[in-house]
Amino acid sequence: MTETSRGVTAAAWWPWLLLPAIASALVASGLVLGAATDLRFGEDVESFVNVPLALGFSTVAAGIWATRPDTRGLKRLGLLYTVVGLASAVVFPAHAWANAGRDLLGADFAGWLGEWVWALGAAPLMGIGLVLYPDGEVPGRRWWPVPVGGVLAVVLLAGTNALMAFEPTRAPAWEPIAFAAFVLLLACAGAGLVALCLRFVRAAPGSDLRGQVGAFLIAGFLVVGFAALPDGNTPAHLVIALMMGAALPATVASAVVRHRLLDQQALAARLETVSASRQALVTEREDERLRLRRDLHDGLGPSLAAIGLGLRQLQRDVPDTQHVVVTALADEVQRAVVEVRRLCDGLSPDALQDLGLSTALAEVADRLGALGGPEVVVTAGPLPPLPAAHEVVAYRVLMEATTNAVRHSGASRVTVGLHWADGLHGCVEDDGAGIPAGARAGVGLRAMTERADELGGRTTVGPSDTGGTRVSLWLPGVHP
Numbered sequence: 001m002t003e004t005s006r007g008v009t010a011a012a013w014w015p016w017l018l019l020p021a022i023a024s025a026l027v028a029s030g031l032v033l034g035a036a037t038d039l040r041f042g043e044d045v046e047s048f049v050n051v052p053l054a055l056g057f058s059t060v061a062a063g064i065w066a067t068r069p070d071t072r073g074l075k076r077l078g079l080l081y082t083v084v085g086l087a088s089a090v091v092f093p094a095h096a097w098a099n100a101g102r103d104l105l106g107a108d109f110a111g112w113l114g115e116w117v118w119a120l121g122a123a124p125l126m127g128i129g130l131v132l133y134p135d136g137e138v139p140g141r142r143w144w145p146v147p148v149g150g151v152l153a154v155v156l157l158a159g160t161n162a163l164m165a166f167e168p169t170r171a172p173a174w175e176p177i178a179f180a181a182f183v184l185l186l187a188c189a190g191a192g193l194v195a196l197c198l199r200f201v202r203a204a205p206g207s208d209l210r211g212q213v214g215a216f217l218i219a220g221f222l223v224v225g226f227a228a229l230p231d232g233n234t235p236a237h238l239v240i241a242l243m244m245g246a247a248l249p250a251t252v253a254s255a256v257v258r259h260r261l262l263d264q265q266a267l268a269a270r271l272e273t274v275s276a277s278r279q280a281l282v283t284e285r286e287d288e289r290l291r292l293r294r295d296l297h298d299g300l301g302p303s304l305a306a307i308g309l310g311l312r313q314l315q316r317d318v319p320d321t322q323h324v325v326v327t328a329l330a331d332e333v334q335r336a337v338v339e340v341r342r343l344c345d346g347l348s349p350d351a352l353q354d355l356g357l358s359t360a361l362a363e364v365a366d367r368l369g370a371l372g373g374p375e376v377v378v379t380a381g382p383l384p385p386l387p388a389a390h391e392v393v394a395y396r397v398l399m400e401a402t403t404n405a406v407r408h409s410g411a412s413r414v415t416v417g418l419h420w421a422d423g424l425h426g427c428v429e430d431d432g433a434g435i436p437a438g439a440r441a442g443v444g445l446r447a448m449t450e451r452a453d454e455l456g457g458r459t460t461v462g463p464s465d466t467g468g469t470r471v472s473l474w475l476p477g478v479h480p
Contacts, residue, residue: 056249130192
């Protein structure tokens with residue numbers, strides 16, 4: 001990883017580190033308050049299970065948001081894990097605050113909050129998270145009732161528990177709804193486990209998808225099984241609760257790091273596909289430009305030249321009164337011929353088409369060397385047949401670099417190298433004064449860089465071994 005990429009990664013992470021920081025602060029406040037008020041930690045199973053959920057999923061959510069996800073699925077997971085992490089973080093200090101005594105300011109509110117906010121912690125993971133793992137999408141359209149039912153179950157659980165805590169006298173009226181919501185939640189969690197099993201079975205052995213789903217599936221079975229067990233406040237229940245609470249965030253984090261839940265391989269593949277598509281477009285563009293040049297050079301150009309020749313012959317035979325008109329027409333045709341030649345050279349240099357890449361560069365070197373400046377030497381190894389786009393880019397980049405060296409370097413010798421080794425390599429090196437410190441890249445250098453970038457190549461500029469400047473070009477090995 002380059003220094004620039006490290007800086008970009010750090011810059012992306014910093015804003016989202018606030019999520020695990022808030023969760024850690026809430027959990028720490030619950031620990032401190034519990035210790036100060038002699039809260040029996042070993043018997044506080046329901047609140048302690050939220051500690052690993054808070055710390056784990058707030059960190060995972062930060063990791064997802066820091067990548068700036070561009071798919072709805074990853075955004076769903078990011079939102080889900082954010083809610084789970086922060087809600088789980090609130091449960092623990094709320095429970096500790098309420099148990100500190102009613103004389104403490106806000107203890108009643110904390111007690112009420114702790115009675116229902118848990119439904120936004122572990123419950124969404126069971127009813128929604130299992131079926132959406134690992135990409136935030138359901139396995140198929142028929143599976144959408146599962147996350148919808150999970151959302152409904154979470155809302156009903158949170159709402160009924162909030163109402164029962166707010167008006168305890170009316171709790172019996174809400175208990176059947178709360179029980180039905182819990183049953184619905186377990187049903188959605190069971191369906192989510194089935195979906196995970198299907199994903200696991202369908203995934204290719206040894207694939208990243210199977211690695212993502214496997215451990216999460218085991219953790220999901222354990223968590224759902226633990227949720228269905230009778231309540232208990234023994235130390236054994238506490239240990240099991242902590243293990244179960246840590247299982248899901250640990251497996252998700254493992255998928256992020258080891259099995260690329262954020263799908264870095266897929267991202268790299270997409271980037272590679274985009275790069276290949278861009279190269280194909282550039283190659284197709286250059287091929288089309290070459291065909292257009294041939295049509296102009298072999299069709300329109302000769303036709304215009306023939307018309308011009310006929311007009312020049314007509315000049316001698318027409319009366320003086322028409323001589324001016326014919327001359328003007330002949331001059332206009334001549335200007336059109338010149339313009340066609342200019343267009344042809346712009347579409348693809350004449351020397352490149354007539355001589356080939358190596359010989360065309362040697363012709364440029366001879367022309368520049370004849371100006372009385374530095375000696376220009378071209379050394380070229382054998383080259384395979386190259387696409388038109390590669391030839392044009394190599395010719396224009398190396399010609400521009402050679403021209404710059406002759407005009408501006410103050411060198412006595414300029415060397416142009418061209419060879420093939422896992423791609424097309426070109427180099428222009430001089431023994432001049434080198435690039436001044438602090439000099440900015442000019443239009444020519446930016447154009448050279450952009451030309452190479454279009455084909456997935458690169459252009460670099462640095463000092464040469466003789467103290468001058470070295471311009472290096474590399475284009476990937478693509479054969480026509």
